[in-house]
Amino acid sequence: MEALFDNLHGVAAERLSFAPAFEGRAFLLARPAGNILVYSSGRVADDFADLSAAGGIARQYLNHEHQANRSCDSVAAEFGAPLYCHAADAKAAAKTCNVDQTFDGRAHHFDDFEAIPIPGHTPGSAAFLWTNGAHRYLFTGDTIYLRDGEWRIAVLDGISDRVTYRESLELIRGLDFDVLVPSMAKGEPFQVVPADERYQRIDKLIARIDAGEF
Numbered sequence: 190m191e192a193l194f195d196n197l198h199g200v201a202a203e204r205l206s207f208a209p210a211f212e213g214r215a216f217l218l219a220r221p222a223g224n225i226l227v228y229s230s231g232r233v234a235d236d237f238a239d240l241s242a243a244g245g246i247a248r249q250y251l252n253h254e255h256q257a258n259r260s261c262d263s264v265a266a267e268f269g270a271p272l273y274c275h276a277a278d279a280k281a282a283a284k285t286c287n288v289d290q291t292f293d294g295r296a297h298h299f300d301d302f303e304a305i306p307i308p309g310h311t312p313g314s315a316a317f318l319w320t321n322g323a324h325r326y327l328f329t330g331d332t333i334y335l336r337d338g339e340w341r342i343a344v345l346d347g348i349s350d351r352v353t354y355r356e357s358l359e360l361i362r363g364l365d366f367d368v369l370v371p372s373m374a375k376g377e378p379f380q381v382v383p384a385d386e387r388y389q390r391i392d393k394l395i396a397r398i399d400a401g402e403f
């Protein structure tokens with residue numbers, strides 16, 4: 190496990206079979222009230238010792254159905270951590286691993302941790318906003334990912350919906366965050382971003398949606 194920034198830790202990264210130039214990873218949010226694992230990783234078992242030393246895992250959250258894999262069950266077995274995902278993607282995720290809890294609307298699951306539906310990439314895509322006092326981290330999954338420092342969108346034929354994707358980008362534009370943490374990246378796995386730059390980057394992504402680009 191790698192200490193990345195403040196209380197954000199990265200689980201061992203894995204090369205993505207559908208995009209070999211990119212790495213995917215899960216992130217541990219170190220919290221006094223109980224650590225949260227966001228996303229999943231096929232290599233999470235490699236870091237079980239480090240995760241235990243850091244206080245274990247109280248809950249795991251998936252951004253969307255494509256993140257469901259057998260490692261989620263191994264996390265549950267090792268740490269007793271229930272798996273959460275959006276209700277709209279729960280049926281698909283449950284084909285691969287056990288889904289313990291679902292959520293639907295926007296809500297604070299803890300004082301410092303909010304689940305925010307952002308449909309578009311998939312019907313049940315969700316972002317997570319973590320406020321730890323020093324920073325406000327936004328976990329966007331594949332809805333916004335990083336390629337050599339640039340923000341990108343992932344519109345999938347037959348799965349994604351451009352109208353709801355655009356609406357979700359507008360919602361994200363209005364969120365107050367200063368650290369972007371996607372589930373896949375080529376280059377740095379997260380990015381610290383000032384507010385004015387954040388608006389510009391989101392506007393570029395919306396323009397790509399309007400232009401019919403991916």
